[in-house]
Each structure stands twice: as C-alpha cells, then as structure tokens.
Amino acid sequence: MTDEPVPNNPPSTVSVVVVDDHAIFRSGLRSDLDSRIRVVGEAATVEAAVAVVRARRPDVVLLDVHLPGGRGAGGAEVIAGCGDLGGSTRFLALSVSDSAEDVVAVIRAGARGYVTKTISGAGISDAVFRIASGDAVFSPRLAGFVLDAFGTAAVASTGTELDRLSARELEVMRLIARGYSYKEVAKELFISVKTVETHVSAVLRKLQLSSRHELTRWAAERRLL
Amino acid sequence: MKPPLLRSPDGLVAGVCGGLALHLGLRLRVVRVLMVLLALAGGAGVFLYAWLWIFVPMASDRLAAPLRFVPPAPTLKAPPAPALFLPAATAPPSPATPHPPSAPSEPGNAAPPVAGAFLRPGRRTGGRLHPGRKELLLGVALLLLAGVFLAQELGFAVSLRQVLPVAAAGVGAVLAWSQLDDARREGLRNKAGADRAAGLARLLLGLVLVMVGVLVMVSGAISWDLTWATLLATGAVLAGVALVLAPWALRFWKDFEDERAGRVREAARAEIAAHLHDSVLQTLALIQNRAGSEQDVVRLARAQERELRHWLYADPAGHSGNLTERLRALAGEVEDSYGHPVEVVAVGDAPLTAGQEALAQAAREAIINAAKHAGGTVSVYLEAGPSGSEAFIRDRGPGFDPLAVPADRLGIRESITTRMQRHGGAATIRSGPDGTEVHLKMPEQENRSHDG
Secondary structure (H helix, E strand, O other): OOOOOOOOOOOOOEEEEEEOOOHHHHHHHHHHOOOOEEEEEEEOOHHHHHHHHHHHOOOEEEEEOOOOOOOOOOHHHHHHHOHHHHHHOEEEEEEOOOOHHHHHHHHHHOOOEEEEOOOOHHHHHHHHHHHHOOOOEEOHHHHHHHHHHHOOOOEOOOOOOOOOEOHHHHHHHHHHHOOOOHHHHHHHHOOOHHHHHHHHHHHHHHHHHOOOHHHHHHHHHOOOO | OOOOOOEOOOOOOOOHHHHHHHHHOOOHHHHHHHHHHHHHOOOHHHHHHHHHHHHOOEHHHHHHHHHHHOOOHHHHOOOOOOOOOOHHHOOOOOOOOOOOOOOOOOHHHOHHHHHHHHHHHHHHOOOOOOHHHHHHHHHHHHHHHHHHHHHHHOOOOOOHHHHHHHHHHHHHHHHHHHHHHHHHHHOOOOOOHHHHHHHHHHHHHHHHHHHHHHHHHHHHHOOHHHHHHHHHHHHHHHHHHHHHHHHHHHHHHHHHHHHHHHHHHHHHHHHHHHHHHHHHHHHHHHHHHOOOOHHHHHHHHHHHHHHHHHHHHOOOOOOOOEHHHHHHHHHHHHHHHHOOOEEEEEEOOOEOOHHHHHHHHHHHHHHHHHHHHHOOOEEEEEEEEOOEEEEEEEEOOOOOOHHHOOOOOHHHHHHHHHHHHHOOOEEEEEEEOOEEEEEEEEEOOOOOOOOO
C-alpha cells in the first residue's frame, strides 16, 4: 500500500525559502514559523525565486500562487523552473485565491500541498514539517476541489487506478473537507495517521497525474488547461 | 472662461454655426445669418464653413479624449471636468442626440459615464443624417435645378451633358467627405462591422461618381485616346504613391488600433478602480478607525474578503437560487453578526427546493449555535447532488451533551431536528471534547411536503 518512501522521523530542522511578492507577508510568516524552521532565503518574483531555490536547495519552498515576473504563470512556473532539482525540494502552495484554476494549476505543476494564507503560525509550521517528511497537505478547500473534480460517487476498484478515488480515499477527502485534522480522520476511520497520510499522498498523485476526462472538463469549465 | 471651439452634435449641417456661436458668445441665429451673408459674398462663407467643418473637432470626439488620462481610483472622485460641449446651453436639445453625460460627481457613479462614452455610438448608428439635414440637401438640390432651368429660360445654353457630370462629381465628393466626417466622429469608438461595410460602400460610390463625372467632363474636351493614356499614367502614378505611403498608412492604422485597445483596457481598469474604491478602500478606512477593537477589525476584514471573493470568483453564469449560494449567504450573515470565521466548502450544487431551503435554514441554526457557544472557526461542508444533499457543521468548542439540553431550549430540537424531519430529512449531532459536529441530510424525493 505504501509505495512512497515516507521517513519515519521528521528532520530536526527544516530549511525553507519563502516566495511571496508582499514583503509584509514574508516578514510576518518568518516570525510566525516554528523555531525549528530555518528561513534560508526569500524571493519576490518568479526569476528571483528560481535563482534562490537553485542556490539554496531548501527542504521546502513556501510558494505564493500569484507572483509577478516570468511568463505570468506565477507559482506553477517556479515549480517548473526547478523541476530538475529532483525530489529533494518540495513545494507548499500558499494562496489567498479561491479559484479552482489557480489551486489545481499549482498542484498539477507539482506542489505537495495547498493552504490558505489565513492559516495560523502553528498550522503552517505543521504543514512545513509534513511536506518536508514527504507527505501531502490538504486544506478543507483543496479537498473540496478534489471531490468536485473527481466526483463524490466514482469509486475505483483498485487503489492504483489514476482516474478515480477509492472508497477509502473518498472517505478521507470528505473528512478533510469537513475540517478534520489527519489525527481526527485516523481516529474516525480507525486507521493510523500514517495510513491517512498514504491515502492523501495517493490522492495528490492522482490529482497530478490523472488525465481523466471529467477532470479535464471540470477544469475547462473553470478556464484551466 | 471661453468655451472651446467644438462642433455641435445636433447642428443642421455639421454643427459649425452652433459651435461658433457658443465659442464667440453670439446668438446662434446671428451666426447663421452672418454665414449665409458671407456665402452670398462670392462664396466666402461656403469656404469658411467647409474649412471649419474639416478642422474643428466634434464635441463628442473631445468628450472621449480626457479618458486617456483617467488616473486610478482615488482621484476618480473628482476628475477634472472634461471640456464638454453642452448643446442645452444654446441650441434647443434634439431628442435624437443624447446629451454628453455630465461629469461624475460621486465615486459610485464614476464607472458608468466612462462606459457611456463608449456605448453611445450604438444609439446613433440608426439615424446617420440629422432630421434637418436631409431636407436641407434636398432643398439645395432643388435650388440648383431651379437655377439651371432659370439659366435656360434666360437664354444660356445649359445642356444636360454639362450639368450631369458636374452634379455627379459633386454628389460623389459630398459622399466621400461625409464619410471622412463620420470616420473622424466614430474613429475613437467601437465600430460595428456593418457600419464599416456601409462606410466602405459610401466611399466607393463617391469615388465612382466623381471619376465618372470627371471623365465625362474631360472626354467632352479631349479625345478618348488621350483620355485613356492619361488615365493609365494617372493610375501608374497613384499606384506608385500608394506603394510609398503603404507602410506609413499601416503604421498609422496599427497605432490607431493600439490606442483603441488601450482605451478598452483603461475602461476596464476604471471599473475595477471604482469597485475597489467603493469596497476595499472604504473598509480599510473603517479598519483604521476601529484599530482598537480586534473583533471589529476581524469582522470588517472577513466581510470585505467575502464580498471581494464573490466579486472576483463568482460564477458569471449565476447560481442565484441554488443551495450552495444560499448556504454561503447565510454563513456570511452569521459571520457578520458573531465575528467568528465560517469556512464553507461546497461540492456540487442543487436547486433550492423547499427541502433544501429547510436544510439551509437548519444549517444556519447550527452555524449560529457553533459561533455562539464554541467560537473559533466553524467548518461547513456541503455536498449536494441530484439524489439529495448533506451538510456538516463542525466547531472545536468544548462540546455539550445533546440529551442534557433543557426541554425549553428550542434551538436545536425545533429549528434543526424537527425542521429536518418535517421535510423528510434527518439531523444527527455528535459532541465530544474535540468539538461538535451537526450532520444534516436531506434526500431529494420528498421535498414538496408542507412547510411549517
């Protein structure tokens, strides 16, 4: 079931690069982050972000979805520009945007998670550790988008089918959309937190790789692709 | 201050006299009489009129010009009053011509006049000639005809062979020149395709008429052979000139298109600026005033965020009257009154039948309970589809025992549980130390039952 390497212990310190075009937000985030998270660089544009990430090779990049510069694709373009760094650097998308277009574009570009900017300091620190250890981070809203895109009734016969969610994944997504934390989801479904993380990672992979025509249509309705 | 010299949009011929009268501060009638007297004095008035016609811009052209320099939002409040030609000041207003919109006086009205300047031509395309102009042209034609007859009666040999070519050339010239006038008037507006085709037809017709007229006139004097040779030479020279001027003309056209696109962008920006001014800037000012009260600030910020999100991301197709929209609106109201954020995640949508309305109302009660007793963020998840809808309202308060609620408290029992049951749905409440979750379920089949 676990076909992805998940380190058992989160690293003691995590290096991050903060990419956002608002200096106020960057400094606020810096002071909100846990003491075990080290900010090794900041950037405000697509070009600067790619340069800083390549120079510093951080564990996690906190990436604003909307960025000036580049060809106008914002955060997704930064991820594409750092695509050859391998899996060592992971991206967490931060956004104030509500539009499915923005969120799904950055996830499909390769971000491992998506949280809104109104998240608390503890919440973002938790998300950074989770991303650094290889997990995916889903906010209730992203879970809602996934359910909307894949449908709430489509159930895969096997867990590896890319175009559908399995019954368990559907349950996990529903609970996350209802505002449950991973721990609460695990308790609710009588499974371990590790298993919940596996399910979420599987859903993230499906969201990134699926070529399912409903997803295409759903995205097209929201002016994506 | 002297008003600028602009042609009046509702003049008899081209609005020259009206504009002149306003500019010089004279009566319209006086200017007209002077113009006619000048015209009789060796045709000087005719030349003056034509000269002014060509070089004096229309009032409506000038109206659009200040748009180019519209600054962003804050200054929209009091823009420099554009130099408007106000026909009402002198000439009697014609119902066929809408008046130039007055300068925007309040921020809320900043956008419509801007858009109005662009939309106006649509109303005018119907009647190109002004009411008086057609009769005037007819009158001039009849007067000329009478002059010709009179000349014949007096013994001058005026043959139709001489008059017709001149008349043809004249009509052609008028057509072509009126085209120029219209092109200038509409130059800065969005022309419809049909309009452009009509203009082109008019230009071609004018060209053909002038050419035929000139040819017939010339062919009376010189032989056809010479005429053809001359025509060929002229054609060659014209083609050469066109070849030389083509790049310049193309660049001119490109500049013109760029400018037009810029204007459209500017209009869109002005609309956004007006909206931001009305909403976000006002809220920011309020937040600065209430900086002392954290709750007020959070409430204002959340309300503004919701409004802006709705404006930015709302489906243009419009889902008003659907369950999702309804639940979001109700959640927003609760958020406003209690100051606790309510996060709504909705999947799918359903039409707002009686049963779904009951679900939305029950959800509202549950959200109010959560905001009132638990505080913090309230998570709302709605899943709707053709078979029915489900809503989960979750908070992270200390929790309570649903069975221990006193019997006289109507909140949960009456407005949530009983309401759902009355419409064929169900409500379950789970409460624990981690918070409370209300689960509402409303199937779609039995939704036309009575409402209490």
